[in-house]
Amino acid sequence: NAGVTQTPKFQVLKTGQSMTLQCAQDMNHNSMYWYRQDPGMGLRLIYYSASEGTTDKGEVPNGYNVSRLNKREFSLRLESAAPSQTSVYFCASSEAATEVAYGYTFGSGTRLTVV
Amino acid sequence: AQSVTQPDIHITVSEGASLELRCNYSYGATPYLFWYVQSPGQGLQLLLKYFSGDTLVQGIKGFEAEFKRSQSSFNLRKPSVHWSDAAEYFCAVRNYGQNFVFGPGTRLSVLP
Numbered sequence: 001n002a003g004v005t006q007t008p009k010f011q012v013l014k015t016g017q018s019m020t021l022q023c024a025q026d027m028n029h030n031s032m033y034w035y036r037q038d039p040g041m042g043l044r045l046i047y048y049s050a051s052e053g054t055t056d057k058g059e060v061p062n063g064y065n066v067s068r069l070n071k072r073e074f075s076l077r078l079e080s081a082a083p084s085q086t087s088v089y090f091c092a093s094s095e096a097a098t099e100v101a102y103g104y105t106f107g108s109g110t111r112l113t114v115v
Numbered sequence: 116a117q118s119v120t121q122p123d124i125h126i127t128v129s130e131g132a133s134l135e136l137r138c139n140y141s142y143g144a145t146p147y148l149f150w151y152v153q154s155p156g157q158g159l160q161l162l163l164k165y166f167s168g169d170t171l172v173q174g175i176k177g178f179e180a181e182f183k184r185s186q187s188s189f190n191l192r193k194p195s196v197h198w199s200d201a202a203e204y205f206c207a208v209r210n211y212g213q214n215f216v217f218g219p220g221t222r223l224s225v226l227p
Contacts, residue, residue, distance in 0.1 A: 042217040106158030
C-alpha cells in the first residue's frame with residue numbers, strides 16, 4: 001500500500017548512544033517532515049524538507065540532524081541521545097499542490113525510549 | 116505566534132452518545148483548519164478540513180466540524196459515537212506556505 005514507512009517501530013537507547021530513524025514515502029511527494037509527539041504537547045516539528053536537497057529547522061531541532069537522501073527518503077539522526085528525547089517520532093510527507101486539500105500523510109511512528 | 120488549544124485533555128462518553136471536541140486557535144487571519152485522528156499505535160489520519168465557504172464541513176466516519184470566526188473555534192462533532200471512535204484527536208491550523216501547528220490533543224474513551 002502507498003504511504004509513509006518508518007523504521008524501526010520501537011527502540012531503546014542508552015544515554016549517549018546514537019541512532020538514525022528511517023523514513024521512506026512512495027507517493028512521489030516533494031515535502032517531508034519529522035515530528036515528535038509528547039503527552040499534552042501535541043506534535044512539534046523537528047525538521048522538514050520542502051524538496052529534495054533542502055532541509056530546514058522546525059520548532060524543536062536541538063539534538064537532531066536530518067538527511068534528505070533522495071526524494072523518497074528522509075532520515076532523522078540522534079547523535080548523542082538524552083532522556084529528554086524519549087518520545088514518539090512521526091514522519092510525514094506532502095505535495096505542495098495538494099497538501100492544503102489532503103493534509104499530510106503520516107507514518108505509524110517510532111517509539112523511542114532513552115534510559 | 117499562532118497557537119491551537121484543545122481545552123479537554125480526556126473525554127469519556129458512552130457508546131451512542133453525542134460528542135463535541137473543542138478547538139480554539141490564535142491566528143492573525145482565518146487559517147486553514149484541520150482535524151486529525153490517531154488510533155492507538157497508528158499515525159494521524161485526516162478527518163476533515165475547512166478552507167472557506169460553508170462553515171459546517173463533513174468528514175469521514177460520520178464526523179463534522181463547524182467553523183465559528185467570532186469565537187476562533189473549530190469544534191468537532193459526532194451525533195452518535197461508536198466504540199471504534201476511541202482514539203486521540205488533534206486539531207491543526209496552517210496558512211498557505213507555512214507549516215502545520217497542532218493542538219495538544221484530546222483523548223476520547225468510549226464506554227460500552
